[in-house]
Amino acid sequence: MADSPKLLFIDSYDSFSQNIVALLSDSIQADIEIIQNDDERFITEHGSIRHDHFRIFLQSFDAIVAGPGPGNPTKSADVGLITALWDLPHQSLLPVLGICLGFQSLGFHFGANVRRLTHPRHGIIQNVAHTKEDIFKGVENVQATQYHSLHVDLGCTNSTWIPLETCPSLLPLAWILDDAENGAILMALKHMKKPFWGVQYHPESICTNPEGGKIISNWWWEAKAWNESNRRRRIDSPMSFSPLEQPAPDIPDDLGEGSLLLPLSIPVNGKPSTFHISSSAYSKSLDQCGWTVQTACQALEASDRELIVLESSNTKVLTGKYSIIGLILDDTIRIHYFAASHMLQIRDGQDHTIFECVVDDAWAYFREFMKNIQVSIVDAGAVPFSGGLMGFISYEAGLDTIGITPSSSPDGQPPSDIAFAFVTRSVVFDHTQKRIVVQSIGAEDEDWVRKTSALLSSMDSDTASPSFMTPAPTVSVQYSPDPKEYCDKVKSCQEEIRAGNSYELCLTDRQILEFDGSCSNDNLPWTLYKQGAFHNPAPFSAYIRLGPLDRGFNILSFSPEKFLSWNREGTCEMRPIKGTLKKTTSDGRRLTCADAEDFFQSPKERAENLMIVDLIRHDLHGALGAGNVEVTKLMGVEEYETVYQLVSVIEGKFKQRTMMAEAVSSSPTDTRPLLAIPSRRLREESLQPRTQRAASGVDVLACSLPPGSMTGAPKKRSCELLQSIEGNQPRGIYSGVLGYMDVGGGGAFSVVIRSAYRWDGDAARWHIGAGGAVTTLSGPEDEYAEMVAKREAALLMFKAIKR
Numbered sequence: 176m177a178d179s180p181k182l183l184f185i186d187s188y189d190s191f192s193q194n195i196v197a198l199l200s201d202s203i204q205a206d207i208e209i210i211q212n213d214d215e216r217f218i219t220e221h222g223s224i225r226h227d228h229f230r231i232f233l234q235s236f237d238a239i240v241a242g243p244g245p246g247n248p249t250k251s252a253d254v255g256l257i258t259a260l261w262d263l264p265h266q267s268l269l270p271v272l273g274i275c276l277g278f279q280s281l282g283f284h285f286g287a288n289v290r291r292l293t294h295p296r297h298g299i300i301q302n303v304a305h306t307k308e309d310i311f312k313g314v315e316n317v318q319a320t321q322y323h324s325l326h327v328d329l330g331c332t333n334s335t336w337i338p339l340e341t342c343p344s345l346l347p348l349a350w351i352l353d354d355a356e357n358g359a360i361l362m363a364l365k366h367m368k369k370p371f372w373g374v375q376y377h378p379e380s381i382c383t384n385p386e387g388g389k390i391i392s393n394w395w396w397e398a399k400a401w402n403e404s405n406r407r408r409r410i411d412s413p414m415s416f417s418p419l420e421q422p423a424p425d426i427p428d429d430l431g432e433g434s435l436l437l438p439l440s441i442p443v444n445g446k447p448s449t450f451h452i453s454s455s456a457y458s459k460s461l462d463q464c465g466w467t468v469q470t471a472c473q474a475l476e477a478s479d480r481e482l483i484v485l486e487s488s489n490t491k492v493l494t495g496k497y498s499i500i501g502l503i504l505d506d507t508i509r510i511h512y513f514a515a516s517h518m519l520q521i522r523d524g525q526d527h528t529i530f531e532c533v534v535d536d537a538w539a540y541f542r543e544f545m546k547n548i549q550v551s552i553v554d555a556g557a558v559p560f561s562g563g564l565m566g567f568i569s570y571e572a573g574l575d576t577i578g579i580t581p582s583s584s585p586d587g588q589p590p591s592d593i594a595f596a597f598v599t600r601s602v603v604f605d606h607t608q609k610r611i612v613v614q615s616i617g618a619e620d621e622d623w624v625r626k627t628s629a630l631l632s633s634m635d636s637d638t639a640s641p642s643f644m645t646p647a648p649t650v651s652v653q654y655s656p657d658p659k660e661y662c663d664k665v666k667s668c669q670e671e672i673r674a675g676n677s678y679e680l681c682l683t684d685r686q687i688l689e690f691d692g693s694c695s696n697d698n699l700p701w702t703l704y705k706q707g708a709f710h711n712p713a714p715f716s717a718y719i720r721l722g723p724l725d726r727g728f729n730i731l732s733f734s735p736e737k738f739l740s741w742n743r744e745g746t747c748e749m750r751p752i753k754g755t756l757k758k759t760t761s762d763g764r765r766l767t768c769a770d771a772e773d774f775f776q777s778p779k780e781r782a783e784n785l786m787i788v789d790l791i792r793h794d795l796h797g798a799l800g801a802g803n804v805e806v807t808k809l810m811g812v813e814e815y816e817t818v819y820q821l822v823s824v825i826e827g828k829f830k831q832r833t834m835m836a837e838a839v840s841s842s843p844t845d846t847r848p849l850l851a852i853p854s855r856r857l858r859e860e861s862l863q864p865r866t867q868r869a870a871s872g873v874d875v876l877a878c879s880l881p882p883g884s885m886t887g888a889p890k891k892r893s894c895e896l897l898q899s900i901e902g903n904q905p906r907g908i909y910s911g912v913l914g915y916m917d918v919g920g921g922g923a924f925s926v927v928i929r930s931a932y933r934w935d936g937d938a939a940r941w942h943i944g945a946g947g948a949v950t951t952l953s954g955p956e957d958e959y960a961e962m963v964a965k966r967e968a969a970l971l972m973f974k975a976i977k978r
Contacts, residue, residue, distance in 0.1 A: 187244025298782030573881025754821025
């Protein structure tokens with residue numbers, strides 16, 4: 176047998192699978208191939224398994240891991256190919272380790288029953304008693320994370336360490352014995368004659384202790400010994416089982432087979448003009464001198480036109496050190512994507528479509544776009560944004576990345592699911608250094624940088640002090656969730672969890688407000704934003720206005736949650752928030768940070784956060800591979816203006832793509848094409864394993880959508896369930912992300928929560944979303960109260976400020 180084992184991992188669409196693959200890679204240095212349990216190469220169109228083909232395919236592996244997933248092992252659609260493993264003839268046998276769903280399938284196939292637990296165990300950590308033999312040899316005290324609603328029932332009321340008459344071929348290896356609610360729960364077993372093992376708990380979870388993870392290397396030793404004693408060696412398959420080919424993207428005929436780039440000529444003021452960007456950023460730094468983001472916007476006369484502002488206005492946390500003002504010009508390019516039709520559009524400064532095509536993978540376009548417009552950043556200590564794409568990605572665009580068809584959009588939902596503007600002029604506030612950086616990557620734009628710096632240096636910041644609307648306009652509620660209906664949805668979520676279809680579901684709903692006609696709509700969004708920032712300062716506030724007045728949109732967000740950031744050196748970070756406590760109780764008592772620490776010790780709060788941490792680790796491992804993901808902060812309490820929140824931090828490292836040589840030229844300007852069109856050659860490259868292609872920030876972004884803190888786990892099945900429970904109502908911008916991708920190689924996005932958005936085609940209606948994570952430990956009325964509390968934080972922007 177070769178020194179490096181080759182394993183097959185059968186994935187049942189779980190959101191922790193990549194963590195198991197990383198553990199296998201780290202523990203036994205294995206080469207691992209991943210297939211889905213419904214791989215079309217081995218299942219007919221009628222759903223039956225092609226056993227002969229599958230067995231030939233298995234010959235090329237040393238062992239198999241049948242992974243976890245949603246569903247019930249008694250349903251063939253939920254386990255798929257896993258069921259074929261247990262009936263392999265002797266000459267085709269090879270070692271198998273079943274984890275969670277795979278474990279339950281093993282037990283069920285050999286005579287055990289699979290039943291619901293009285294109280295499901297999701298994100299719960301318990302001690303595991305074991306035999307200290309076989310895969311537990313040399314293993315001490317195991318503290319293991321559980322994610323299961325179902326359990327394997329051998330037919331006994333208490334734990335046993337010997338086979339039972341009901342399941343004579345199954346030998347118990349581990350139990351949980353101290354669960355007062357469920358009684359003894361089987362945690363591991365092995366087949367008496369065949370090389371099959373299984374564990375119910377999740378050895379890969381961040382909260383399973385190292386002893387619990389030792390079973391992986393122990394299993395491999397047992398598997399290797401079985402292979403050697405049975406003289407089994409893997410052999411190359413005589414049949415071709417290469418991954419299913421994907422169709423090449425449609426490429427306009429005039430581009431040609433090998434074309435990669437589409438050059439754009441942008442009309443400005445009715446005249447054609449080739450778009451130029453500089454090969455390096457022009458910038459000038461000056462003292463902040465009392466300027467705020469809002470007063471600077473008004474001094475630059477930017478607040479009454481298209482504008483993107485990413486503002487950090489919470490000094491209690493250090494996650495948002497910078498604020499960015501992205502200025503939208505007459506020649507600013509915009510990129511729009513429509514998830515339902517897969518249509519990608521490039522629009523000019525007047526919002527006219529100048530190119531469009533149906534794409535198979537929108538993220539391949541964004542990856543190549545950012546690769547081909549990188550700009551040399553001379554100052555190593557420069558601010559993280561020099562120019563690039565700024566905008567949003569809707570929740571429905573995130574569904575598109577995981578193969579879920581988005582719900583159809585009724586009136587009032589976004590006309591596009593992704594919208595970015597290519598920003599060349601920006602003003603960045605460095606709040607820690609108390610400085611402002613005025614910068615441009617536009618060709619020959621040094622004069623604007625000098626003039627704008629002079630303006631901000633000479634003008635009195637007090638002359639641009641913000642003004643607020645007094646009194647407040649009349650607002651009517653067009654829609655608000657009914658308390659009983661929302662509680663019923665919580666119960667529906669809990670039933671799906673108890674059935675084993677999800678571990679956690681992030682339920683949401685929306686409120687729709689409409690203004691009367693007495694207020695001017697021209698300045699209303701900016702005024703509302705200022706009011707929201709005053710009432711609810713947040714580290715990831717955002718104001719976006721894009722598009723002409725009759726077909727544009729506004730987004731106002733006061734998010735406490737960073738979704739993803741990556742720097743120019745190749746380190747990315749995600750900061751999921753799961754767990755919220757209002758700082759003021761119903762009787763008016765102010766809670767301290769110590770009170771919050773005590774509150775967040777509850778199993779429910781910690782389980783919610785843990786599930787999302789493990790899900791995000793899975794997302795990052797999928798993009799970056801084993802050994803490149805680390806949890807640097809696990810369930811820490813952070814203080815915000817109106818709430819305390821439970822926050823974790825997960826970091827990853829990737830090798831940034833080498834900057835294109837032509838991006839750093841001796842010429843001060845480049846005529847740079849702005850849209851990368853993947854050719855068939857590029858498409859073939861994108862299908863290669865990630866280990867053969869250096870990951871980029873765009874890869875990590877695409878792999879992580881939609882935000883796990885807004886879905887639940889496993890992500891795909893949970894999103895499908897939520898679509899149905901939420902009445903197929905699109906979430907739109909809410910639950911999506913917004914931020915930037917920098918020409919220097921970095922990027923940052925926040926989760927769109929505590930937000931309101933409006934589309935010009937939807938009259939004067941504003942949409943406010945809110946929700947929370949539902950587990951079996953949730954109280955429906957408590958979940959409704961939490962949703963209302965989060966919604967109230969967004970509604971603060973609609974209250975008038977009396978000065």
